[in-house]
Amino acid sequence: MADLIWFRKDLRVEDHPALTQACCGAAPPEALYISTPRQWQDHAMAPIQADLLERAVNTLAEQLAVLGIRLHHLPLQEFSQVPQALHAFCRRHGIHRIHASEEPELNERRRDQQVIESGLELHLYPGHCILPPGSVVKGDGSPYRVFTPFRRAWMAQLRSVDLTPLPAPTGWQPLTKPAAIRLDTPKHSSELWPVGPGNAHQVLNRFVQQRMAHYQLNRDRPALEATSTLSPYLALGLISPRACLHAARGQDPEALEERPGGAFSWINELAWRDFYRHLLVQWPKLSKGKNFNSLADKVQWESGDDNFDAWCQGRTGFPLVDAAMRQLSQTGWMHNRLRMVAASFLTKNLLIDWRRGEHWFSQRLVDGDLAANNGGWQWSASTGCDAQPYFRIFNPVSQSKKFDPDGAFIRRYLPELAHLSDKAIHLPPESLRPADYPPPLVDLADSRRRALDRFSVMKRED
């Protein structure tokens, strides 16, 4: 009777509690990856992320083979097929116990529940967060709804628990190189993101050694390489968030002290990541596309299909928004400041429902992640938990002047504007606007007034 380690969005061999547990026996466990392309399409997985996933599964298979563990691939279509197929797999391989990492999304949790109810022995382990959902709560046991007190409680716990990442298991004879695994789903090259063994750790180490100290200063400047760019790896679990925290603390032992500085500021982002995941588990409605704040149910959105298309194509006439959207379509990734600016523009200036933007992002992002994407969109649209207040509306031109002062980022993605002066590039006047660049889609002052009016239904009556 053997153990099975079932990999999902945790495609790594280090700091993997479920894998460590599956390796406790005398014989190596069997390992399994189940692909569900129709389910992924329902979840709007981007072809670029599907490509990264396929490459990561193959790297994992090779790493496991070196450790003496064989990775099997079970191609299905949907989560609903998983229990029956798992039963058959377990019978074939004499498996009596399955180990897997918890996942925070509702459909994934329902799938696991169905596996358990079908009579299989499935053991779930934490690992997708630094501290597991449900473990950071207020004194009365209720969940935090405001980020800053959550982060304080989260950091207080971090100071008192051992977060040393687990090593990869060892001890068995290496196997021969495994055959390639193909995932039958549309794919788009993700070559910008190396996935060889140790690549994610190299990206992490380079960041903490060379850029983390200046993170707070430079993190909002999209033209600079100032952030870690680890999000695609974290989204598929190629590296654990604990490994990120460990590396940051290794570089700066004071990283958890609440004081201005790169390390603290970066760990603050890892706290946001945990926060959104905790919310997703606590409030299942977030996985169903509902507003966190039900007052937002009354906001009347515009259908605006032409405006939506212009936003998607990076042709709004606001250079920073357009450069951001073209960064997304060309690379599958977008800088955080720009995600906020693009999302604010869509939901406030164009008054288009945040769910359409969330879906567009998800279909294109190499780091697509329900918790962070939903959290980011609902924050920007002011519909979320501890969101941006609805009356704070980013001005895309002021944001451009502040965070891309010399237009270096805009020039990179909008070559048609590259010749403009630093002054003109943030909103080219009509006389300088090239024929192939569109005029502004909206008047900023008018659209701001309209948004304030529409969002006023969210005013609390207290």
Ligand code: FAD
């Ligand atoms: P760094 O600045 O180096 O941060 C380190 C890690 O912390 C990131 O890799 C990420 O895992 C996490 N993180 C950073 N900022 C946030 C945040 N605000 N919320 C949650 N986690 C964060 N992030 C995704 O991973 N997937 C998404 O689908 C996604 N969609 C977003 C949509 C919108 C509208 C907004 C405003 C933000 C979204 N984010 C998303 C969060 C953030 O923009 C990205 O995580 C970040 O830009 C990734 O770059 P980085 O790895 O260099 O981050």
